[in-house]
Amino acid sequence: MNVRRRACAASASVVLAVAALAGCGASGTSAAAGPNPPPPPAPAESNPPGDIPDNQVYVVFKPATGGFTVSVPEGWSRTSTGPVTAFTDKLNRIEVSEHAAATAPTTASVTARDVPELAKAVPGFTPGKASEVSRKAGRAVLYTYQGTTRADPVTGKTVRDAFERYVFHHNGRDVVLILSGPVKADNVDPWRTVTDSLRWQ
Known part of the structure; x- marks a missing residue:
């Protein structure tokens, strides 16, 4: 009887020792793992060259001759050559001009009269299409x-530009807005803001 008790006691001691060792191994594994690593940072947003910021502020431009106003981006450089006033910033450009016109333009008249002149004046000209739009x-x-574009005087580099040329007519006058920027720039909204801002005086 004493032998059986001693055997049981010995077995119980072995079971407790194994359990203790198992507990120590689990605790050690948990400590080694440590806290979960932080997630990787989100990639930085990259906009194509020439994109106009969404928070761009616009100011009203009124030519000396009067007759109309149009909003242009604030802070852009302004130059005037004859009847053309240009606003530029980095890779983008807006040209505003007006001239007398007895009749309103049509897609046919622009294609026949204006496109040949553009082909002569614009380096690397590639024709597009004429359409009627509502503003x-x-x-x-x-x-x-x-x-x-003409080669940069410092770097010698050129840029392929996309052009949108709008001709509005009112009371015997045409107002021409030419908006341009790099082909891959997404300036649909800014160009719509500018062309929607024209007001007759």
Whole structure:
């Protein structure tokens, strides 16, 4: 009887020792793992060259001759050459001009009269298409095309530009807005803001 008790006691001691060792091994594994690593940072947003910021502020431009106003991005450089006033910033450009016109433009008249002149004036000219569009100031003829900028005087690099040329007509006058920027830039909303801002005076 004493032998059986001693055997049982010995077995119980072995079971307790194994359980203790197992507990120590689990605890050690948990400590080694440590806290979960933080998730990797989100990739930085990359905008194509020439994208106009969504928070761009616009100011009203009124030519000395009067007759209309149009909103242009605030802070852009302004230059005037004859009847053309240009606003530029880095890779983007807006040209505003007006001239007398007895009749309103059509897609046919723009294609026949204006496109040959553009082909001569714009380096690397690639023709696009003419269409009628509606803006807040009324109907306009839009002609889209592409061209290559003149080489940068410092780097010698050129940029392939996309052009949107709008012709509005009112009381015997045409107002022409030419908006341009790099082909891959997404400036649909800014260009819509500018062309929707035209107001007749």
